[in-house]
Amino acid sequence: MTTDTFSSKYTGEKAANNANGVDKQQKSGKIREKSIEHILSAAQHEFVINGFKGTTIQAIADRAGLPKANIHYYFKNKDNLIHAVLENILDLWDEVLGDISVDDDPKEVLAHFIRTKVRMSFTHPGPSKLFAMEIIQGAQHLKDYARTYLRKWVREKAKVFELWIEQGKMSKVDPVHLIFLIWSSTQHYADFETQILTIMNRGEYEEEDVEHISEFLCTIIIRGCGIEYP
Amino acid sequence: MTTDTFSSKYTGEKAANNANGVDKQQKSGKIREKSIEHILSAAQHEFVINGFKGTTIQAIADRAGLPKANIHYYFKNKDNLIHAVLENILDLWDEVLGDISVDDDPKEVLAHFIRTKVRMSFTHPGPSKLFAMEIIQGAQHLKDYARTYLRKWVREKAKVFELWIEQGKMSKVDPVHLIFLIWSSTQHYADFETQILTIMNRGEYEEEDVEHISEFLCTIIIRGCGIEYP
DNA sequence: CGCGAGACTGACCAATTGGTCAGGCTGATG
């Protein structure tokens, strides 16, 4: 897990010191790790439900089953905490959505991308939601590097799409907006989970929904790009 | 404007009394209306930026240029205030997205729907954002009737799509998810305004963007439905 | 066994919050 990264980056000074003495107190180290994990998970939960300002440290502490001061012991303050949570999310996505190359088959790449993203929306709606809320509110807590990083990421992918278009592998559509389309239509199932479940008259998503929705989006979007599907 | 509806519904008792004496104090009435409008607009702004819990009455008051107690004078409490704001939004959408019938041409209807929705995202990103945040957070403040109303709305539209499919006017795609797709892909431009402007390296949306994006989405989605476009 | 480093936390604080209310102010009425 990448949790270590965050603890060393966002954790208070005292806690950072401990990083040097891991071997000394291995058992404590384990508990420490578990605690940090619990806190990050609890924080994510609360931030999603109540927003940044609306979330109280006490609520996070309660959900994590720890005293409030403990949260401040691991994370200097609320800002550090949400930074850690958000970075956790970006790492997760980066890990899942691998690289693409001009030599790949557009149909395969698009389908894989859509499928993966849909599945993420179903299995990890929380991070998706929190990320969306951050962006909606003006990305106040996404550090600059995360923002510029996103731009780079989109440009990279768009470049590949452009080459495919030049090679006649797909019809002429705006690559940047194609990425937005895929992003939004898949993310929607995480962000609007509540509304969608209400409309579909369900209690929660089922495995078959993932299949069905993936297939639906693949059909429309890939065909929309002038590629035969399936 | 539908503002009156809200004032009578959500406003405190004292204020409601005034409804009887409008003729007596017409000038006051005008000021009253203006104030309510200012408050609703300010509230929407603040709720978007800081979320429900994160928004303080004081902040709304400051933005509206009124004393805090005045807000409580017009709206009994924070809950009433956000209810009023949200209803304002739903009304706006309902007004814009008219009815459709089986006899209409699918291509026309889809194109009109997409174009209108995109334009809304550009001209009224605030309401879109607030609505999205509400849903993400579990629609805590959207009253039941709003939720069930949405379901009814979607079912109605889906029914028409189904008939079109039966008549062979479009290919067999899931109508409900088609609505989700249109909704998400268009709303995305409001909700993720910040991110998108960063990626497109712009300060704000331009009129030509509306055209370009509408055209892009129409092409992909309508073609994706097996209808020739344009 | 006694020591000390470092992991932890109860109790506290200044600041801010949503909400209240007594009383000031205004403008139409007689």
Add this chain to the structure above:
DNA sequence: CATCAGCCTGACCAATTGGTCAGTCTCGCG
């Protein structure tokens, strides 16, 4: 001009907030 209904608000309150810190507790080491 005096009156008064009722629109408005300054000043206040109890509750909650993020954050601090002086300690207490734990556990490996010598």
